[in-house]
Amino acid sequence: MFEYVLSAFTPLNIALALAGVAAGTIIGSIPGLTATMAVAVLVPITFSMPADSALILMGAIYTGAIYGGAYAAILLNTPGTPSAIATTFDGYPMARRGDGDLAVSVACLSSVVGGIVGAIALLLLAPPLAEAALAFGPVEYFWLAIFGLSLIAALSTGDFLKGVIAACFGLLISMIGISETSAEVRFTFGSQTLLGGIEIVSALIGLYCIPVLIDLVATPARHLEMPEKGRGFRLPEAFGKLMLNKFNVLRSSVIGTLVGALPGAGGSIAGLVAYSEARRTGKGDEKYGEGNPGGIVATESANNATVGGGFIPTLVLGIPGTPPDAVILGALLVQGVKTGPTLFAEGANIVYTFIFGLLLATILMLPVGLMIGRFAYGAIVRSPKAVLVPVVAFMTVIGTFAIRNSISDIAIMVVLGIIGWIATKRGFSVSPIVLGLILGRIAEQGFVQGWTIGDAVGNLWGQFFGRPLSLVIIAMTLVSFLYPFLPQIKRLVMRSNPNPVIERDPAPMSAVLRDGISFLIFGAVALVVVVESASLNPDAAVFPRTIAMGMLVFVAAALIKLVLTRDVIEETAEGSVVRRIAVPTIMLGGVALISTLGFGVAGLLMGVALMFVAQHGRASPQFWLTLTAGVVITILVFTFGFRNLLAVPLPAGWFL
Amino acid sequence: MIRKTLFAAIGVAALGLAGMSANAEEFPSKSVDYVIPFGPGGESDITARFQQSFFKDKFGQELVVSYKPGGGGAVGWSQLNSMAGDGHSIMGINLPHIIVKPRQGDVGFQTDDITAVYMFHYTPDAIVVNADSDLKSLQDLIDYAKAYPKQLTFSGSGKGTANHLAQIIFDQKAGIETTYVAFKGTGASVTALLGNQVSAQWGYTTVGAKQGDKVRLLAVAMEERHPAFPDVPTFKELGFDMVSGAYRGIAVPSSTPEDIRQKLSGMIAEINADPAFQKQMLEGGFAMMDIGYGADLDAWMAARTEDYVAAAKSAGIID
Structure with missing residues (x-):
């Protein structure tokens, strides 16, 4: 074993691991730039390297990118990668109250622990874990997705019915495009833009980040509280939070490793499952969802554990555990390394060298991550809004484009952002929508495949409810669904207090009307789906129709409840309406100009316009000059970097 | 900075012009x-x-x-x-x-x-089974499918794809009725096979190359045997005219x-x-x-x- 450590820790490999982690962290911190893309760009460079060094470099980038996703999640409420979705739940509230630096440090420590646990599992348990992962069939993936949906109860802010309706909406929009299991075109209404479906990362950016930008410009208040001077990394404090969560971090790392080892699940589900468990058993002063560091600990340790976990099926079975693994698999084949059953037996050298390299990269992530995290925090906290808004808006646009080089994805992203903003204000939080969007396709595929198999062997019931693993997941789902209602159930059973719910005053008629209209809109969406489903083949129709029917029932229940109780949960929007409307309008305008003016010019126009929208009060010409220079230079650097370093084919139009 | 930017911009514009006037001799003039x-x-x-x-x-x-x-x-x-x-x-x-x-x-x-x-x-179509499967030959598979109509399940990548069409065509040629389960991509379809979620897979010769001893190819849809699998018969040899x-x-x-x-x-x-x-x-x-x-x-x-x-x-x- 020791000789592998030596061959892993050559100066070249150490340098590659360090550079890889740093580059990965930066790439992952930009919303839209995913680990998959970071690794894909690197592949040609690795052709001229020895295979083990190439693997270490790609593994390091991958690890760094998964961690880097935490920055945007904490500081901008935008998961930089899908793995960091649950990081936003507590990370952003922490940043809002001025603890962003602590949150970033907690994320770094947790990521390192998770990464180490995952890598050790890869080292010691890879072959048995890979075999175990194969026991996961279509039905288990279906139930796993349903388990993920059980988080709705916890994530809906105050109103469970609204959360369920939002989740149904997310499930339905995940069905748009060509169905994977039936090859049928669904819910595109003749539009070719929608053919490829809603791309998940760009939807995340839209739903989470655009509402933040819209609210940011409305008032002159700072984005995040300024920290006191000289607090440093707050490392001892962060370490204390981690110790407080020592069971949480271990449990989440194990969850991350196991979910990572399932091909077809991935970091986003690992993070959500770990968060759900942490929340259920949660301790600490703050509530989960309102800035409890335990939420960050759970998500970040779980998603970094998926790196090691995901390599298990990749190396043992030759089946990629996560999308970045798929790219790495391709690069390995070109190198002449055959992954699959024979690798651990015949190619042991390269495997063990790589695993120690991955461990090294994970440990290096501690200093590198803390330093880059501190820089990111400082940059976001100190930037005036007039810089922050245009730069972040441009990042969302270019990042969304880069995912699959599509201009229409940017427009979809902004539109989803508007929907997300309105939904949030009406008390439907965006997280259930995202949950539905991510889990919808997994649930549908598992369901249709499980149904086809069960139907063929004439045992549908056994297929869905007779497999031991399925039963375990179903039990976990029930616990997770019912847990938030435990106090109510207890009261019902004890009958001690017949009417314990805190009574809110009946809302004014206008608010009731607003809520009524939003329910009717969701109801209309469900109706359209039911009608459209009639012309689809049964495989393509069964899932969306079932969801839409359920959604209609929930909408009806919500309407009845509304009329009876006049209980309305909504958020008020303070500040300038005009500025708010200006943000998505300018962004859509910029998108429309891209193909004629080129990405750079359209981006610059959009950036400068947003700068004026975001600036409140008068400022000196000098201030404007520095501001403009800052925004223009950043946008140009990004444009050139994406085009020339990352080889993203940004449309050049006339000029840039 | 601005100067550099300007130069770079001119460079990009020049490249664009070069692209427009590109002719075959100079091609490829860039990546x-x-x-x-x-x-x-x-x-x-x-x-x-x-x-x-x-x-x-x-x-x-x-x-x-x-x-x-x-x-x-x-x-x-x-x-x-x-x-x-x-x-x-x-x-x-x-x-x-x-x-x-x-x-x-x-x-x-x-x-x-x-x-x-x-x-x-x-990538030639091939029927793939697990190494420990009871289906040792194409004839075994046909016999099983005839004895238990519809119960033999195949995983495959997508619908209306090469795998799916191969399943349909072979069912017709062999006079059997099997069930096709569509997965997202070959990777997921192989996972289902390895995990015994399905009886067999309509895959490609590449699956055999990647999975080695874990799987067995029953037949390949080529004119002649694949050099990497000299022991695996073609459908043609076995009496089914399938090259796809x-x-x-x-x-x-x-x-x-x-x-x-x-x-x-x-x-x-x-x-x-x-x-x-x-x-x-x-x-x-x-x-x-x-x-x-x-x-x-x-x-x-x-x-x-x-x-x-x-x-x-x-x-x-x-x-």
Whole structure:
């Protein structure tokens, strides 16, 4: 074993691991730039390297990118990668109250622990874990997705019915495009833009980040509280939070490793499952969802554990555990390394060298991550809004484009952002929508495949409810669904207090009307789906129709409840309406100009316009000059970097 | 900074102009964007990656692989003709996808919209079972399917795809009735096979190359046996006239000039002729083919179209 450590820790490999982690962290911190893309760009460079060094470099980038996703999640409420979705739940509230630096440090420590646990599992348990992962069939993936949906109860802010309706909406929009299991075109209404479906990362950016930008410009208040001077990394404090969560971090790392080892699940589900468990058993002063560091600990340790976990099926079975693994698999084949059953037996050298390299990269992530995290925090906290808004808006646009080089994805992203903003204000939080969007396709595929198999062997019931693993997941789902209602159930059973719910005053008629209209809109969406489903083949129709029917029932229940109780949960929007409307309008305008003016010019126009929208009060010409220079230079650097370093084919139009 | 930016901007503009006036002699004058209309890790990606290193060695420019997944390839192909037609933008194409998809509904492109310049390999269809499966031969499988109609389940990648069409055609030829379960990509379909979620897989020879001793190929849909699997019979040997698979090639936007199309075709042919490239491909379980730009390719495409449309019609996939 020791000789592998030596061959892993050559100066070249150490340098590659360090550079890889740093580059990965930066790439992952930009919303839209995913680990998959970071690794894909690197592949040609690795052709001229020895295979083990190439693997270490790609593994390091991958690890760094998964961690880097935490920055945007904490500081901008935008998961930089899908793995960091649950990081936003507590990370952003922490940043809002001025603890962003602590949150970033907690994320770094947790990521390192998770990464180490995952890598050790890869080292010691890879072959048995890979075999175990194969026991996961279509039905288990279906139930796993349903388990993920059980988080709705916890994530809906105050109103469970609204959360369920939002989740149904997310499930339905995940069905748009060509169905994977039936090859049928669904819910595109003749539009070719929608053919490829809603791309998940760009939807995340839209739903989470655009509402933040819209609210940011409305008032002159700072984005995040300024920290006191000289607090440093707050490392001892962060370490204390981690110790407080020592069971949480271990449990989440194990969850991350196991979910990572399932091909077809991935970091986003690992993070959500770990968060759900942490929340259920949660301790600490703050509530989960309102800035409890335990939420960050759970998500970040779980998603970094998926790196090691995901390599298990990749190396043992030759089946990629996560999308970045798929790219790495391709690069390995070109190198002449055959992954699959024979690798651990015949190619042991390269495997063990790589695993120690991955461990090294994970440990290096501690200093590198803390330093880059501190820089990111400082940059976001100190930037005036007039810089922050245009730069972040441009990042969302270019990042969304880069995912699959599509201009229409940017427009979809902004539109989803508007929907997300309105939904949030009406008390439907965006997280259930995202949950539905991510889990919808997994649930549908598992369901249709499980149904086809069960139907063929004439045992549908056994297929869905007779497999031991399925039963375990179903039990976990029930616990997770019912847990938030435990106090109510207890009261019902004890009958001690017949009417314990805190009574809110009946809302004014206008608010009731607003809520009524939003329910009717969701109801209309469900109706359209039911009608459209009639012309689809049964495989393509069964899932969306079932969801839409359920959604209609929930909408009806919500309407009845509304009329009876006049209980309305909504958020008020303070500040300038005009500025708010200006943000998505300018962004859509910029998108429309891209193909004629080129990405750079359209981006610059959009950036400068947003700068004026975001600036409140008068400022000196000098201030404007520095501001403009800052925004223009950043946008140009990004444009050139994406085009020339990352080889993203940004449309050049006339000029840039 | 601003100065540098300006220079860079002028440089980019100059390159753009050069691109417009590109002719075949200077091609390729910069890196070539190679768009794969699928995600990473599949057969299309891996063979593109194989080509990548040879391209750079032979022609001195980078071949930059990027992914444009969505709609089983439709997102990429529907945008093919809006890309720059100077030869520096090319896209991978797959059969039967480009023939079957546009006939299933409006997917944003027609088969005729795609200007193919070269077909460079295919992955022959194969029936794959787990190494410990009771199905030792194709005859075992047919016997089982006859004894238990519909109960024999096949995993495969997608619907209306090579795997799916192969299942339908073989069912007809063998007079059996089996159940096809569509998975997202070959990886997921292999996972289902390895986990015993299905009885067998309609896959490719590449699955056998990757999984080694874990799986057994019952038959391959080739004219002659694959050099990597000398012991595996062809369907033809066993009395079923089936030579099929997923064919992969390269297309250019329709605005690409004739001489550049021809030059590109020659370049891909040159890579295909390299023994080192062939060795890599064959070891990976792929099968080589060489159909270059021109009348040959048109004729081949027409013949495939006829076959696939007939098969898909009889299967009820298209009207």
